[in-house]
Amino acid sequence: MDVVTGIAVGGVTLVVVVVVLLAAGFAVLFRRRQARFSTSRTSPPLSSTPRGDTSIGALGRTAGSLLVGLDDAIRDGDAEVGYASAQFGPDRAQPYADAVAAARAKLTEAFRLKQLLDDATADSAQHQRQWTQQIIALCEQAAATLKSQDESFSALRAVEANASGTLTEIRVRIASTAARLDAATAALASLASTYVPSAYAPMVHHPRDAEKLLAEATTAVDAAAPTISQGGVNDVSEVLRQAGLAVQQASQLLDAVDRVGHDLVAAEQALTAMRGKTTADLVEAKTQRDAAPDADTGAAIIAAIAGVERALAHRPAGPSDPMAELDHLGDAVNALDLALASARNQTERLSHARAAYAGTLVSVTSQIATARDYIGQHGAGVDARTRLAEAERQLTIAQAEVDPVEALDAVRRAVTLARDSDALARYDSMGSR
Numbered sequence: 253m254d255v256v257t258g259i260a261v262g263g264v265t266l267v268v269v270v271v272v273l274l275a276a277g278f279a280v281l282f283r284r285r286q287a288r289f290s291t292s293r294t295s296p297p298l299s300s301t302p303r304g305d306t307s308i309g310a311l312g313r314t315a316g317s318l319l320v321g322l323d324d325a326i327r328d329g330d331a332e333v334g335y336a337s338a339q340f341g342p343d344r345a346q347p348y349a350d351a352v353a354a355a356r357a358k359l360t361e362a363f364r365l366k367q368l369l370d371d372a373t374a375d376s377a378q379h380q381r382q383w384t385q386q387i388i389a390l391c392e393q394a395a396a397t398l399k400s401q402d403e404s405f406s407a408l409r410a411v412e413a414n415a416s417g418t419l420t421e422i423r424v425r426i427a428s429t430a431a432r433l434d435a436a437t438a439a440l441a442s443l444a445s446t447y448v449p450s451a452y453a454p455m456v457h458h459p460r461d462a463e464k465l466l467a468e469a470t471t472a473v474d475a476a477a478p479t480i481s482q483g484g485v486n487d488v489s490e491v492l493r494q495a496g497l498a499v500q501q502a503s504q505l506l507d508a509v510d511r512v513g514h515d516l517v518a519a520e521q522a523l524t525a526m527r528g529k530t531t532a533d534l535v536e537a538k539t540q541r542d543a544a545p546d547a548d549t550g551a552a553i554i555a556a557i558a559g560v561e562r563a564l565a566h567r568p569a570g571p572s573d574p575m576a577e578l579d580h581l582g583d584a585v586n587a588l589d590l591a592l593a594s595a596r597n598q599t600e601r602l603s604h605a606r607a608a609y610a611g612t613l614v615s616v617t618s619q620i621a622t623a624r625d626y627i628g629q630h631g632a633g634v635d636a637r638t639r640l641a642e643a644e645r646q647l648t649i650a651q652a653e654v655d656p657v658e659a660l661d662a663v664r665r666a667v668t669l670a671r672d673s674d675a676l677a678r679y680d681s682m683g684s685r
Contacts, residue, residue: 363641
């Protein structure tokens with residue numbers, strides 16, 4: 253072999269080695285996120301409980317594992333839909349969006365059944381077994397739907413020839429998302445001058461976390477760019493996908509910062525309206541107190557009036573948490589409603605329910621979003637996810653209900669469930685540390 257040939261061979265070898273090392277580096281950089289996708293998105297962990305064990309306890313453990321895995325898979329699927337839409341266009345991404353929606357419908361029904369198993373009503377052994385088996389079947393069907401679309405998109409990406417265009421699109425998204433970082437940081441600083449830290453605490457690290465995700469995506473695309481012409485699209489398609497997902501997640505974190513500001517303003521407005529309506533309700537309550545048919549009814553109304561008056565008197569002079577105040581006043585009003593239920597005529601009940609519903613809707617929407625974000629970032633056990641799914645279902649029922657009283661009852665159930673979900677998720681997170 254002459255010297256020139258030796259140099260040429262050595263050069264080619266060097267290029268191959270560099271490409272291999274870059275690919276290995278990408279795998280290391282994203283292995284945690286990829287692992288989550290490969291384990292939760294393709295199919296929930298079906299092997300967590302031996303198939304031969306058909307006891308209710310074993311079936312329950314399998315159902316719980318499947319619910320957690322499918323819930324994570326659908327969350328990741330939402331991010332995948334966003335990235336697929338940006339990469340291939342909305343029309344080509346629609347089958348995946350439809351698959352995620354179908355899987356979510358099955359998950360919602362599975363969580364409804366899990367809530368029935370968890371509620372205070374005792375269930376027969378037959379019902380426990382039947383509902384648990386239905387949960388398992390629903391999760392497996394949904395997982396199969398997601399897996400089918402996942403494989404379809406993997407094949408599509410494998411033959412995708414526009415790696416250069418995808419790279420450019422991701423760089424544009426990185427830049428546009430990074431341009432939002434300063435505004436998000438400034439928004440949190442502005443919130444700090446008006447609200448107590450607990451009002452926006454779940455979002456305080458979102459700009460930092462988003463910046464970290466964007467840095468990961470930038471590192472990946474910078475490293476992938478030189479290999480596109482040298483190694484071909486198959487060497488970088490997965491890296492570009494993961495970079496796109498990182499940008500999508502960063503954008504969602506910044507969206508949450510925007511949302512909390514809007515939620516707090518909406519809570520202030522709802523609180524003002526509820527204060528006015530509740531002050532007027534106290535006049536009626538005091539009339540009913542004086543006309544109470546028996547001592548017990550009168551005592552219940554007196555106690556409820558006192559609770560409402562305390563809630564109305566609680567007005568912080570400095571920074572506040574309007575969401576917490578709205579919840580506090582809402583709980584007091586709920587107690588007053590119960591005390592006055594038999595004394596109110598139908599017109600009064602409907603009028604009051606409409607006013608109370610508006611304030612409670614603001615609260616539950618924010619609480620559900622906060623719990624959903626926390627579970628999405630930190631994970632949670634099946635109980636927390638079940639309560640969240642049921643809270644979302646009750647909110648859907650409330651929004652579709654034409655009877656204001658029934659709608660108010662449903663939205664209040666959603667509030668309780670959302671609180672329970674958030675508390676359970678945070679407890680799970682502490683236990684896993």
